[in-house]
Amino acid sequence: MKITKIILSFVSAVAILLSSSAISFAKVVGDKIILGSAISLTGKYSSNGVHTQNGYNMAVDRINSMGGVKVGGKTYKFEIIYYDDESNPKRAAQLAERLISQDGVEYMLGPYSSGLTKAIAPVTEKYGVPMVEANGASRSLFTKGYKYLFAVLAPANLYLDVAIDLAVEKNGGKPVKIAQAFEQDAFSQDVRLGILEAAERTGSKIIIDDKLPKELNDMAATLAKVKAVKPDVLVVSGHTKGALTAVRQIAEMKVDVPMLAMTHCDAAKLSKQHGKNSEFALCASQWHKTLTYKDDFFGNGMKYAADFDKEFGYDPPYQAAESSAALLVFKDAFERAGSFDKKKVRDALAATNMQTFYGNIKFAEGGQNVDKPMVLFQVMCNDDGSKCENKVVAPTKWASAELIHPIPSWSSR
Amino acid sequence: MDFLIFQVPMLTLQATLDGLLLGILFALIAYGMALQWGVMNIINIAQGDLVILGGYIAYFMYLSGIHPAWGIIVCPIVMYFVGVGIYKTVINKVVDRDLFISILATFGISILMMQLMNFAFGADVVLANSEFGTTMLFNNSVTLPNSKIFSAVVSIVFAICLVLYMKKSKLGRAIRATAQNARAAKILGVDTEKVYAATFGINAALCGVAGALIAITFTIHPYMGLPYTIRSFMIVIVAGLGNLPGVAMSGMGLGVFEEFADYILGTEFRIGSVFLLLVLILVYRRFKLSRKREYLK
Numbered sequence: 001m002k003i004t005k006i007i008l009s010f011v012s013a014v015a016i017l018l019s020s021s022a023i024s025f026a027k028v029v030g031d032k033i034i035l036g037s038a039i040s041l042t043g044k045y046s047s048n049g050v051h052t053q054n055g056y057n058m059a060v061d062r063i064n065s066m067g068g069v070k071v072g073g074k075t076y077k078f079e080i081i082y083y084d085d086e087s088n089p090k091r092a093a094q095l096a097e098r099l100i101s102q103d104g105v106e107y108m109l110g111p112y113s114s115g116l117t118k119a120i121a122p123v124t125e126k127y128g129v130p131m132v133e134a135n136g137a138s139r140s141l142f143t144k145g146y147k148y149l150f151a152v153l154a155p156a157n158l159y160l161d162v163a164i165d166l167a168v169e170k171n172g173g174k175p176v177k178i179a180q181a182f183e184q185d186a187f188s189q190d191v192r193l194g195i196l197e198a199a200e201r202t203g204s205k206i207i208i209d210d211k212l213p214k215e216l217n218d219m220a221a222t223l224a225k226v227k228a229v230k231p232d233v234l235v236v237s238g239h240t241k242g243a244l245t246a247v248r249q250i251a252e253m254k255v256d257v258p259m260l261a262m263t264h265c266d267a268a269k270l271s272k273q274h275g276k277n278s279e280f281a282l283c284a285s286q287w288h289k290t291l292t293y294k295d296d297f298f299g300n301g302m303k304y305a306a307d308f309d310k311e312f313g314y315d316p317p318y319q320a321a322e323s324s325a326a327l328l329v330f331k332d333a334f335e336r337a338g339s340f341d342k343k344k345v346r347d348a349l350a351a352t353n354m355q356t357f358y359g360n361i362k363f364a365e366g367g368q369n370v371d372k373p374m375v376l377f378q379v380m381c382n383d384d385g386s387k388c389e390n391k392v393v394a395p396t397k398w399a400s401a402e403l404i405h406p407i408p409s410w411s412s413r
Numbered sequence: 414m415d416f417l418i419f420q421v422p423m424l425t426l427q428a429t430l431d432g433l434l435l436g437i438l439f440a441l442i443a444y445g446m447a448l449q450w451g452v453m454n455i456i457n458i459a460q461g462d463l464v465i466l467g468g469y470i471a472y473f474m475y476l477s478g479i480h481p482a483w484g485i486i487v488c489p490i491v492m493y494f495v496g497v498g499i500y501k502t503v504i505n506k507v508v509d510r511d512l513f514i515s516i517l518a519t520f521g522i523s524i525l526m527m528q529l530m531n532f533a534f535g536a537d538v539v540l541a542n543s544e545f546g547t548t549m550l551f552n553n554s555v556t557l558p559n560s561k562i563f564s565a566v567v568s569i570v571f572a573i574c575l576v577l578y579m580k581k582s583k584l585g586r587a588i589r590a591t592a593q594n595a596r597a598a599k600i601l602g603v604d605t606e607k608v609y610a611a612t613f614g615i616n617a618a619l620c621g622v623a624g625a626l627i628a629i630t631f632t633i634h635p636y637m638g639l640p641y642t643i644r645s646f647m648i649v650i651v652a653g654l655g656n657l658p659g660v661a662m663s664g665m666g667l668g669v670f671e672e673f674a675d676y677i678l679g680t681e682f683r684i685g686s687v688f689l690l691l692v693l694i695l696v697y698r699r700f701k702l703s704r705k706r707e708y709l710k
Contacts, residue, residue: 044531046535046536047535087536181680184681211679212680212681213681213684215637215640215684217627220427220672221676221683222675227554228417228423240538241632241634253556254547254556273539273542275542
């Protein structure tokens with residue numbers, strides 16, 4: 001009796017071991033290429049986390065239904081293992097570890113946000129697992145010498161420097177006075193660095209340089225200073241909270257400034273939440289549906305937006321579009337590598353040079369995409385403010401509307 | 414260091430007014446905290462989360478087409494029952510225990526509320542537009558958003574009502590009696606259990622009002638509760654327990670101090686300077702206390 005029990009438990013232990021070891025070689029199972037991703041489905045990044053996941057899923061379905069990935073004469077389909085990282089960097093790093101060492105994933109997709117990507121990158125690097133990420137723009141990701149990290153998006157320091165060039169151009173080529181307020185987090189501070197560089201390049205002067213706290217909900221002091229010193233450009237970056245707070249208080253305090261440049265306008269649903277008060281705000285965006293890039297899978301931006309809307313019921317923010325693009329990059333790299341060897345896939349990724357509906361993709365040494373400029377759109381409303389639209393105004397090549405400059409004063413609005 | 418604020422007199426005025434209006438709103442939240450701290454000896458970490466929940470109620474009224482300012486009527490009513498509910502399920506089990514247990518319990522409630530709100534309402538930053546407009550003084554050089562003035566006025570009205578209620582009503586007297594000596598009150602026939610539930614409910618109701626006002630003046634997000642807890646904690650510490658006029662004064666004082674620190678030291682030192690002030694006040698208090706004790710010896 002006792003012996004049978006021991007034998008039974010031994011057999012079951014072996015069975016469990018065997019079954020788990022079968023999973024742990026899961027990089028390619030049958031005709032499936034398994035990708036892994038830790039993503040914020042709960043916690044403070046959950047809305048953008050869901051956008052990211054929707055973008056990934058949309059691309060997986062599209063690629064699979066259009067013939068899949070052809071490697072070595074055989075066709076494979078993508079599948080993604082997701083774990084919820086709860087918007088927590090420590091948890092994200094643990095999950096990356098688990099995806100790689102327990103689930104045997106050998107190709108990773110990035111999480112949402114710079115902070116979480118920073119937490120995961122050392123893990124993927126340690127195991128030599130190629131990661132294509134679409135939502136970590138902080139410049140520090142690309143200066144650490146990571147070999148297995150590839151980002152389809154432009155780095156954070158390029159978000160708003162275009163706005164300074166634009167302001168200088170509108171000022172007749174003369175330097176401008178800049179007021180800026182940035183949240184104290186990795187991303188916003190990188191945006192700030194970009195502005196500092198642009199200011200130096202154009203000889204412009206920074207007259208207000210405020211750092212906003214993370215628990216920011218009041219910018220009245222900064223804006224009162226702006227009113228007193230009258231800069232030519234006001235630059236604000238503090239995620240969705242920063243964008244919403246700035247627009248609300250600028251309208252309430254009647255702050256007149258010729259140009260207002262921000263980040264995260266579309267994530268904040270700025271024009272929906274603030275209506276006409278958000279008009280004329282200039283916003284940095286990685287992507288806009290009216291851009292005319294093309295690919296074979298999604299057609300162009302307009303088609304992507306329509307398909308996305310049909311599938312998920314809302315207009316895709318750029319976070320979703322760039323996430324979809326990450327899958328296109330992986331597919332292209334697998335096919336060019338003609339192998340599932342991590343090293344070969346990594347080398348193929350490094351040699352990527354393609355166009356997607358999201359933009360051109362070509363990676364620099366550090367892994368950032370250097371072939372896709374940022375676009376700036378301006379919020380433009382009809383007369384009664386019932387309908388506001390984001391129109392691309394820069395760079396000129398993609399512009400669908402003329403920049404309105406300077407912003408009309410509040411007394412005339 | 415930037416002394417622009419003293420070079421432009423209008424900025425000084427603007428900062429002072431902004432600080433006062435902000436301080437009054439914070440004082441309202443601190444009021445609730447002081448009340449239940451005094452009565453039940455509980456430091457409620459979930460204070461800020463109750464505020465945010467109140468804000469969401471106002472936000473959903475706004476979404477369904479009702480003016481969010483009506484939130485100041487609806488939110489306290491709803492939040493009162495939420496407060497009583499929380500008391501009946503959790504707080505009544507920790508109310509006689511030591512402070513540490515109650516901090517742990519309310520910390521747990523805080524995390525739970527954050528996650529539930531995030532789950533139910535999503536992680537987007539939202540706000541309710543009141544369309545109240547702006548009051549401009551001195552030829553548009555000092556601007557006061559009417560929403561902030563509205564908040565301050567409503568806060569003052571609620572605070573006065575609360576003080577009157579505490580003084581005049583039967584329940585108010587029972588609450589004060591329980592705060593002074595719970596056992597004696599019980600012996601004299603006060604149903605302390607009921608008093609505790611009502612106190613927690615009133616605190617939650619005040620948080621609800623403040624939440625509605627914050628949805629109108631600032632922004633709402635499931636994880637933004639903690640700064641409100643910390644601010645009200647500080648206001649109460651500075652004022653001292655059971656000192657309701659003191660709460661109002663220290664609220665406004667801290668508001669103005671914060672604004673000036675923002676202008677002079679920079680926005681990044683705003684919260685830090687408030688903490689520094691708190692430490693200084695505590696050290697000063699301790700210093701004074703130790704002298705007193707020596708005297709008593």
